[in-house]
Amino acid sequence: MKDWLAGLAPRERIIVYAAAALLAVILVYAILVQPLYSKYDRLVSSVAQQRETVQWMQQNAVTVRQLKGANPAAEGLAGRSLLSVTDATARAAKLGPALKRVEPEGSDAVRVWLDAAAFDVVVGWLEVMSSRYGADVDSITLERAEAAGRVNVRLTLRAPGP
Numbered sequence: 001m002k003d004w005l006a007g008l009a010p011r012e013r014i015i016v017y018a019a020a021a022l023l024a025v026i027l028v029y030a031i032l033v034q035p036l037y038s039k040y041d042r043l044v045s046s047v048a049q050q051r052e053t054v055q056w057m058q059q060n061a062v063t064v065r066q067l068k069g070a071n072p073a074a075e076g077l078a079g080r081s082l083l084s085v086t087d088a089t090a091r092a093a094k095l096g097p098a099l100k101r102v103e104p105e106g107s108d109a110v111r112v113w114l115d116a117a118a119f120d121v122v123v124g125w126l127e128v129m130s131s132r133y134g135a136d137v138d139s140i141t142l143e144r145a146e147a148a149g150r151v152n153v154r155l156t157l158r159a160p161g162p
Helices: 002-006 010-070 082-092 119-131
Strands: 099-104 109-118 136-144 150-158
Touching: 082 099, 082 109, 082 119, 109 119, 119 136, 119 150
Parallel strands: none
Antiparallel strands: 099 109, 109 150, 136 150
Protein backbone atom coordinates (compact mmCIF):
# COMPACT_ATOMS: atom_id res chain seq x y z
CA MET A 1 0.00 0.00 0.00
CA LYS A 2 2.91 2.36 0.83
CA ASP A 3 4.58 1.59 -2.48
CA TRP A 4 1.37 2.27 -4.33
CA LEU A 5 0.93 5.65 -2.53
CA ALA A 6 4.59 6.52 -3.12
CA GLY A 7 4.13 5.81 -6.81
CA LEU A 8 1.33 8.39 -7.08
CA ALA A 9 1.85 11.98 -8.03
CA PRO A 10 1.66 14.47 -5.12
CA ARG A 11 -1.66 15.79 -6.40
CA GLU A 12 -3.11 12.25 -6.61
CA ARG A 13 -1.91 11.48 -3.06
CA ILE A 14 -3.77 14.54 -1.76
CA ILE A 15 -6.92 13.35 -3.51
CA VAL A 16 -6.54 9.84 -2.01
CA TYR A 17 -5.94 11.26 1.49
CA ALA A 18 -8.93 13.61 1.15
CA ALA A 19 -11.14 10.74 -0.05
CA ALA A 20 -9.98 8.57 2.88
CA ALA A 21 -10.68 11.40 5.34
CA LEU A 22 -14.13 11.97 3.80
CA LEU A 23 -14.86 8.23 3.96
CA ALA A 24 -13.78 8.16 7.63
CA VAL A 25 -16.09 11.09 8.45
CA ILE A 26 -19.00 9.40 6.63
CA LEU A 27 -18.39 6.12 8.47
CA VAL A 28 -18.21 7.85 11.87
CA TYR A 29 -21.46 9.65 11.11
CA ALA A 30 -23.20 6.50 9.82
CA ILE A 31 -21.97 4.24 12.64
CA LEU A 32 -22.06 6.58 15.66
CA VAL A 33 -23.78 9.91 15.18
CA GLN A 34 -26.84 9.00 13.12
CA PRO A 35 -27.92 6.08 15.39
CA LEU A 36 -27.53 8.34 18.43
CA TYR A 37 -29.72 11.03 16.88
CA SER A 38 -32.28 8.41 15.89
CA LYS A 39 -32.37 6.94 19.41
CA TYR A 40 -32.62 10.44 20.89
CA ASP A 41 -35.60 11.27 18.65
CA ARG A 42 -37.37 8.04 19.69
CA LEU A 43 -36.77 8.78 23.37
CA VAL A 44 -38.07 12.34 23.02
CA SER A 45 -41.19 11.00 21.31
CA SER A 46 -41.64 8.33 24.00
CA VAL A 47 -41.29 10.87 26.80
CA ALA A 48 -43.89 13.10 25.16
CA GLN A 49 -46.32 10.19 24.88
CA GLN A 50 -45.71 9.18 28.47
CA ARG A 51 -46.30 12.75 29.66
CA GLU A 52 -49.61 12.78 27.80
CA THR A 53 -50.53 9.47 29.45
CA VAL A 54 -49.64 10.78 32.91
CA GLN A 55 -51.67 13.94 32.31
CA TRP A 56 -54.65 11.87 31.15
CA MET A 57 -54.33 9.60 34.20
CA GLN A 58 -54.16 12.56 36.57
CA GLN A 59 -57.24 14.14 35.01
CA ASN A 60 -59.17 10.88 35.21
CA ALA A 61 -58.00 10.17 38.76
CA VAL A 62 -59.97 13.22 39.85
CA THR A 63 -63.03 11.88 38.02
CA VAL A 64 -62.61 8.44 39.59
CA ARG A 65 -62.36 9.96 43.07
CA GLN A 66 -65.47 12.03 42.40
CA LEU A 67 -67.41 9.02 41.14
CA LYS A 68 -66.24 6.90 44.04
CA GLY A 69 -67.35 9.59 46.47
CA ALA A 70 -70.71 9.89 44.69
CA ASN A 71 -71.47 6.22 45.31
CA PRO A 72 -71.35 5.76 49.07
CA ALA A 73 -73.05 2.37 48.77
CA ALA A 74 -69.90 0.87 47.28
CA GLU A 75 -68.00 0.86 50.55
CA GLY A 76 -66.98 -2.77 50.59
CA LEU A 77 -67.71 -5.01 53.53
CA ALA A 78 -67.30 -2.23 56.13
CA GLY A 79 -65.61 -4.54 58.63
CA ARG A 80 -68.14 -7.38 58.27
CA SER A 81 -67.12 -10.83 57.18
CA LEU A 82 -67.84 -11.93 53.63
CA LEU A 83 -69.61 -14.97 55.06
CA SER A 84 -72.15 -12.92 57.01
CA VAL A 85 -72.69 -10.41 54.20
CA THR A 86 -73.21 -13.25 51.69
CA ASP A 87 -75.75 -14.99 53.90
CA ALA A 88 -77.63 -11.80 54.79
CA THR A 89 -77.81 -10.47 51.23
CA ALA A 90 -78.88 -13.84 49.80
CA ARG A 91 -81.73 -14.03 52.30
CA ALA A 92 -82.67 -10.38 51.64
CA ALA A 93 -82.79 -11.17 47.91
CA LYS A 94 -85.36 -13.92 48.66
CA LEU A 95 -82.84 -16.69 47.99
CA GLY A 96 -83.29 -18.13 51.50
CA PRO A 97 -85.23 -21.26 50.45
CA ALA A 98 -82.70 -21.99 47.68
CA LEU A 99 -79.66 -21.32 49.89
CA LYS A 100 -78.34 -24.73 50.87
CA ARG A 101 -74.86 -23.97 52.12
CA VAL A 102 -72.47 -21.06 52.68
CA GLU A 103 -69.00 -21.93 53.92
CA PRO A 104 -65.72 -20.05 54.14
CA GLU A 105 -62.90 -20.89 51.76
CA GLY A 106 -59.72 -19.41 53.14
CA SER A 107 -59.72 -15.99 54.71
CA ASP A 108 -61.11 -14.01 51.78
CA ALA A 109 -63.62 -16.24 49.99
CA VAL A 110 -66.85 -18.17 50.53
CA ARG A 111 -68.47 -21.04 48.66
CA VAL A 112 -72.21 -20.87 48.09
CA TRP A 113 -74.66 -23.61 47.06
CA LEU A 114 -78.09 -22.65 45.74
CA ASP A 115 -80.64 -25.21 44.56
CA ALA A 116 -83.59 -24.37 42.32
CA ALA A 117 -82.99 -20.63 42.61
CA ALA A 118 -84.62 -18.16 40.22
CA PHE A 119 -81.98 -17.25 37.66
CA ASP A 120 -82.95 -13.56 37.50
CA VAL A 121 -82.79 -13.27 41.29
CA VAL A 122 -79.35 -14.91 41.39
CA VAL A 123 -78.01 -12.48 38.79
CA GLY A 124 -79.46 -9.51 40.66
CA TRP A 125 -77.98 -10.74 43.94
CA LEU A 126 -74.54 -11.20 42.34
CA GLU A 127 -74.73 -7.66 40.94
CA VAL A 128 -75.46 -6.33 44.45
CA MET A 129 -72.57 -8.33 45.87
CA SER A 130 -70.25 -6.89 43.24
CA SER A 131 -71.38 -3.26 43.07
CA ARG A 132 -72.27 -2.66 46.72
CA TYR A 133 -69.82 -4.91 48.56
CA GLY A 134 -67.04 -5.31 45.99
CA ALA A 135 -67.16 -9.12 46.10
CA ASP A 136 -66.27 -10.78 42.82
CA VAL A 137 -67.29 -14.17 41.49
CA ASP A 138 -64.14 -16.27 41.45
CA SER A 139 -65.78 -19.35 39.93
CA ILE A 140 -69.35 -20.34 39.12
CA THR A 141 -71.22 -23.38 37.86
CA LEU A 142 -74.83 -23.07 36.74
CA GLU A 143 -77.04 -26.05 35.96
CA ARG A 144 -80.61 -25.92 34.75
CA ALA A 145 -83.05 -27.11 37.41
CA GLU A 146 -86.25 -29.00 36.64
CA ALA A 147 -88.49 -25.95 36.96
CA ALA A 148 -88.40 -23.32 34.21
CA GLY A 149 -86.22 -20.29 35.03
CA ARG A 150 -84.57 -22.09 37.95
CA VAL A 151 -80.91 -23.02 38.30
CA ASN A 152 -78.63 -24.93 40.65
CA VAL A 153 -75.63 -22.75 41.44
CA ARG A 154 -72.21 -23.51 42.90
CA LEU A 155 -70.05 -20.42 43.21
CA THR A 156 -67.11 -18.92 45.01
CA LEU A 157 -67.17 -15.26 45.98
CA ARG A 158 -63.91 -13.45 46.71
CA ALA A 159 -63.77 -10.46 49.08
CA PRO A 160 -62.46 -7.14 47.76
CA GLY A 161 -58.74 -6.51 48.18
CA PRO A 162 -57.44 -4.19 50.89
